[in-house]
Amino acid sequence: MAVPFETLIPYGIILAMFGVTGAGMSKIKNMQNGGKRARRSVDQWDRQMMDRDRRITGFLRGQSDSPIAPPGFELNNPWRVEKRMS
Structure with missing residues (x-):
C-alpha cells in the first residue's frame, strides 16, 4: 500500500530545518574564528x-609575523605567579 505524500511533508520540513541550523552554526563558528575552521581537541598548550x-592581534585565532611586539605587550603577562610564603 502506498503512503500519501502529504504524510512525508513534516519529515521534509524537519530535515530542512536541521540542514539550515547546521549550516547556520557552521557559519557562526567560522565567523567567530576569523574565517578559519573551528578547533577540536584544544589542550592547555x-x-x-x-x-x-589574542593579546598580540586582538583575535583569538589571529597570528602576526611582525618580529616586534605591539606597544604594551611587554607588560601584558598571562603567567600566574604563586604568592611566596615569607
Whole structure:
C-alpha cells in the first residue's frame, strides 16, 4: 500500500530545518574564528597559544609575523605567579 505524500511533508520540513541550523552554526563558528575552521581537541598548550595570539592581534585565532611586539605587550603577562610564603 502506498503512503500519501502529504504524510512525508513534516519529515521534509524537519530535515530542512536541521540542514539550515547546521549550516547556520557552521557559519557562526567560522565567523567567530576569523574565517578559519573551528578547533577540536584544544589542550592547555593550544589555549595558551591562542590567548597569546589574542593579546598580540586582538583575535583569538589571529597570528602576526611582525618580529616586534605591539606597544604594551611587554607588560601584558598571562603567567600566574604563586604568592611566596615569607
